[in-house]
Amino acid sequence: MKITELLEESTIKLKLDSNTKLEVIDELINILDSAGKLNNKEEYKKQILKRESEFSTGIGEGIAIPHAKTAAVKIPSLAFGIKKEGLDYESLDGTDAQLFFMIAASEGADNEHLDTLARLSSMLMNKEFKNKLINAKSKDEVLNLIDKQEAEYVKSKNHSTTSKESNISESPSKLVLAVTACPTGIAHTYMAADALNNKAKDMGIEIKVETNGSTGVKNELTDEDIQKADGIIVAADKQVEMTRFNGKKLIQVSVSDAIKDPEGLINKALMDDAPTYHSDKKVEGSNSDKKQRTGFYKHLMNGVSNMLPFVVGGGILIAISFMFGIKSFDPKDPSFNVVAKLLHDIGGTYAFSLMVPVLAGFIGMSIADRPGFAPAMVGGFIAANNGAGFLGGLIAGFLGGYVVILLKKVFSGLPASLEGIKPVLLYPLLGILITGAIMLLFIVNPVKAINTALEQWLGSMGTANKVILGIILGGMMAVDMGGPVNKAAYTFGIAMIAAGKFTPHAAIMAGGMVPPLGIAIATTFFKHKFTREERDAGKTCYIMGATFITEGAIPFAASDPARVIPASIVGAAVAGGLSMMFNIGLPAPHGGIFVIPIVSGNPLLYVFAILIGSFITAALLGLMKKPLDQKL
Structure with a gap:
């Protein structure tokens, strides 16, 4: 894109009337507003002045470039004015400013627009070019001067790229x-x-x-x-x-x-x-670490890092609510406590319900910038509310992001005058529609069918071979950690409790506790294989695992599924099998360490089963994960 596609005759003034810095800012804003380039003149001015408060955009040598990037801009544009005698703009070198370029960048401006504006900034470092602009006699001459200088600048940059940038x-x-x-x-x-x-x-x-x-x-x-x-x-x-x-x-x-x-x-x-x-x-944040965070991994980590506060905050609030009693959040239970219900509602009903949509939204944003956020987040919300779990959220995140990338290519040929409607209308409207339709028509129903089939299969299996059943149930809890496979096993356990059979659910809870506990242990004993952020998150996994919140392992599983999920499945399966072998029964549907004292059988053997499974997961992670400095 050429600079003169952003600057037009209607946004050029050869003789500014202003005599002060604030006056010239107002005059240039009025020029942009009169040309129909702004959505909200006052908000745009607010952002311009906010930028000036950080340090003056009077760069010296007679130039000022006030600028802002904000949703108050309708169409990315430039305003240009000349004050030949100069005025005090609080320039960096103390000289009066004569040339004023006001940059109006929209919040959703694409890279092409921003690269063009950056090119203008660099061109203004040429003194001969500046002098010609100051003495320009017509708007048409200004545009021709800019076109000519831009062509020379691009040619010189292309010629020197190899020597300047890479070799x-x-x-x-x-x-x-x-x-x-x-x-x-x-x-x-x-x-x-x-x-x-x-x-x-x-x-x-x-x-x-x-x-x-x-x-x-x-x-x-x-x-x-x-x-x-x-x-x-x-x-x-x-x-x-x-x-x-x-x-x-x-x-x-x-x-x-x-x-x-x-x-x-x-x-x-x-x-x-x-x-x-x-x-x-x-x-560990050096280039060697950054190189691994590109492409798929980069997008994944963007979603995971933004989801983490919801997992940690919500999970710990749920755990605290259990201290008042396992069912104290339920108004129908004799142990009901108002504080426990408040904590459980905030942590479980609200924070956890946002976890998958936030994961998806930020994956989409990483792929397609801000326009990718809304379609991906809506897709994640659909996944979370239709049984697709966090795996459905991952699908929604990538789907929403790449749908917007496709839309950007489809609409790349639109005239520059329609640029402003892309981020505020076309991308959200069509992005949400396409992503939502694909999720509802092609993703959700197959996941539901898989979930139903798993429940039926488990129900038909019964307890004929308790150890194998425990291995299967425990392993299933670690497959998708809160998703349909996990929920299928958990639902089966609740059904068994209702039928008076408590051993399956004990295996299920043991398996569900292992992934976060195993990860927490791994981050403690194999520190050199985890980033600082991951080690900090690992500490909270002790609490998550101890209170049977398998979702605490999701950030780790999402960022390194090829290693974390298999290691978690093996450890959880061993814990579930041992629980069945020790004939442990659990009459409560949830609670972690808070309900271990009420299990039927030997509570110490139950703790032993959980710890064995957790240390197996930790050992496998320590064996499979590479040290940070060896990751590609």
């Missing part, structure tokens, strides 16, 4: 690395990168700059780059990945400093006494 010399005399990032990731990120690149070229210094902009990380620094570097500059006003720089000479400044004084920063980074960066974290 660092094997033995450079001096190599500087840099990372640039600003809060909106539209203008300053790329201007700082160009300032550093241009100055390093003048100084005869080799440089590679990673940009963390709205379209994601570009020109990413590799572990090999970091190892070779003589100095590193991090010019950022938002969080960037820092642990990878542990032990390297590093200068950390605001992104505006890289625009103002790139030469000074490069010199400081190369000084012998430049400060050495020390991370307080183990370097």
Whole structure:
């Protein structure tokens, strides 16, 4: 996309009337609003001023680029104004601003739009181009100047891509690395990168700059780059990945400093006494760890990490409610307690009901950005309420995300004037419709059929071979951890309790406790095979497992299903088989450690069965999972 597709004659003013910074902001906003580019002028102004409060968008050398990315923008656009005599815009270098580009980026702006805006920011670093714009006599001349400069810029970038971005010399005399990032990731990120690149070229210094902009990380620094570097500059006003720089000479400044004084920063980074960066974290977030989190795994982890608070918070609230009595949340039970019901309702009825939709929604968002969130979340909600469980949620997440990717391709040919309706109308309407229809027509019913078949099969099996039945029931509890297979076994256990047969449900609860307990033990004894986040989550799995909340293992199963699910199934099956072998009976449908004292048979043998199964799962995970530094 060309810059002049975002800038048109109706949003250009050759002689601005304003005399102050606030006046020019208002004047440019009015130009955009009059051209029909905004949904809400006041909200857009609020976001512009919020951006200015972080630091001035007057970048110096006569240029100001006020900008905001917000849903208040109807159509991604540019407004341009000239104040030839200049005005005080609180610029970084103290000079008056003469050229004003106001960037209006919509909240759902795609990468093409954002790349175009970033290209404009970089082009403005050319002094000759700036002077020609200041002296432009007509709107048509402005557009022609921009088209010509953009063509030259793209040509020069294409010519220098290999040397600048990927092929660092094997033995450079001096190599500087840099990372640039600003809060909106539209203008300053790329201007700082160009300032550093241009100055390093003048100084005869080799440089590679990673940009963390709205379209994601570009020109990413590799572990090999970091190892070779003589100095590193991090010019950022938002969080960037820092642990990878542990032990390297590093200068950390605001992104505006890289625009103002790139030469000074490069010199400081190369000084012998430049400060050495020390991370307080183990370097497990480095590029080697990040490489594994791409594609399918990246999308999966995005859903899992956002689902985790619902699993942890809701599960622990349920566990606390059991302290008042196993059925104390039930108003019909003699042990009813108002506080227990409150805790159980918040944790079980509400927090847990959001778990699968949130998993699906954030998987979809990872795949297709924000437009993918709503279709995937609706699909997850359909899965959660129709017996498809968390596996159905995974399907819904990927389905919703890729449906939106398909829609983006279908509508890529629409005119630029219709760009604003894509994220607010076309993507949510058609994305939700298509995802929901596929889930209801093709996903839910087969899962229901499988669930029904499993229940019938278990019912016909009876208790003829109790140990085999215990192995099957225990293993089923770990197959999908709250999904249809798990629920089929659990429903069978409840039916057996109603029939006065308590041994099957004891095997079921033992099997259901093993996955989170086994994972918790694994994160304790095999720390080098789990990330810091996973080890922290593992601590809560002790509580989840102890209180028979199998769902506590879902985040681990979702992020590494090929290892976690088989290990959990084996351990749970052993626990279920041992429970049956020890002839343990459980008259309560839930409760974990709180109901172990009321089992029929030997409670210590029941605990032994659960622990054996849990340690088997932990040992298998320790054997199968690779250390973090060996993962691909």
